[in-house]
Amino acid sequence: MSRKLHLNLFVHGRGHHETAWRHPASTRRALTDIDYYRELARTAEKGLFDSLFLADALAVGDEVSHAAKGGLEPITTLAAVAGATERIGLIGTVSTTYTEPYNLARQFASLDHISHGRAGWNIVTSWVPGAGPNFGYDHQIEHGERYERAYDFLDAVTKLWDSWADDAVLDDREGGRYADTSRVKKINHAGPYHKVAGPLNVPRSPQGRPVYVQAGSSTAGRRFAAQYAEAVFTAHLEKATAVAFYADLKGQAVGLGRRADQILVLPGISAVIGSTEAEAKRLQRDLDELSDPKVGLERLSGRFGGHDFSHLDLDKVLTLADLPDPATVQTAQSRAHVIAALVEREKPTLRQLLHSLAGARGHFAMAGTPEQVADLIEDWFRSGAADGFNVMPPILPALLETFIDEVVPLLQKRGLFRTEYEADTLRGHYGLERPGSQFFDAPEAHAPAA
Ligand SMILES: Cc1cc2nc3c(=O)[nH]c(=O)nc-3n(C[C@H](O)[C@H](O)[C@H](O)COP(=O)(O)O)c2cc1C
Structure with a gap:
């Protein structure tokens, strides 16, 4: 069977462009309206997407005065979306820094049960x-x-x-035994930061564990992803850096004894699509013209850990000296690197930089025809830059619908994308094995996912 690409929908506000929330083509629904998320999920499922993904930031900044921020918490939202969909994978972001392992484990095990094996965890x-x-x-x-x-x-x-074996629940009404406690284990974890006795209070879920997704691309982030991640979201403005990232990450994973096909790399793509290139560029311009430098400056400052750029003239041509060293920032180092590389390469004015970042915050953005979008996807996929894409429509739902109606059929015609779902679980869509329990299964007991 020929290699197929994977598509994930990244749901973000009313679209990924900073100004999408005020554009006439974006949804009128509130960001707290669950029907908005249900409808997006059903649309993505109609387009045979592998999964959809909700991000989560644990604070709201002042930019909310001019930018649509704040919405629903991912796990509760995805539980509601699970009831409105049947096949699409559901990936939620939860932080490893500001939550407890026991809580997170029971929430995702529950989501995996509720969705019948469609849960993924974006580990941030x-x-x-x-x-x-x-x-x-x-x-x-x-x-x-x-x-x-x-x-x-x-x-x-x-x-x-892993603390429950798959067969731990007997539910034997006649014999009077509910669970086989020799198949449920205390974990007695005592690490440097977390102490957890266990076992979990939710039996083992359909996928064994949720799919481990990860989205940090710094040196530390890659090392972590190589060990744990089964899918990786990443931001690249150029094919060359995506190719280098792909090779580095898979190489590190193989070096740790993992198989290269068990860690998928999904770079972001944010495409303004029009029936002609001129129409797409016009829509792009409409979106950019709505943008507010105040919001852009606040976001740029946030990316560099609160650094103040407000003294710089908007028409000043930037140099690297205007930015803090990305390796020293305490926010997302990889994204700071992406922005610094753009400044070094293109020498934009501050205003031009803010426009570039307004589109997709440092992810690859383009404006073109469906053919041009499909060509780019095919090129990156065949060049060793991607196993698929994190699709980031600039306007929701309008440009998701265009992607599904116009781009997906081209990808299918080229034999690059599925024409029907072949699996029921997220592991199945991604071609990932179902992990055995470290306590109850032999190390090689990894079954192909259903
Ligand atoms: C597509 C994508 C989505 C992300 N979503 C989130 C998120 O929802 N919440 C968050 O705190 N970080 C998010 N991140 C950031 C990373 O997960 C990571 O925490 C950050 O980049 C710092 O790691 P790094 O310095 O290794 O890049 C996202 C990154 C990418 C590429």
């Missing part, structure tokens, strides 16, 4: 500086320590999901 360490003070810390926990905590967290939650 939370880059937003305002998160720390919302969880009892004076300030943000620094980048290196966030990843150290993440290892301990993953060790603990994985043991919790």
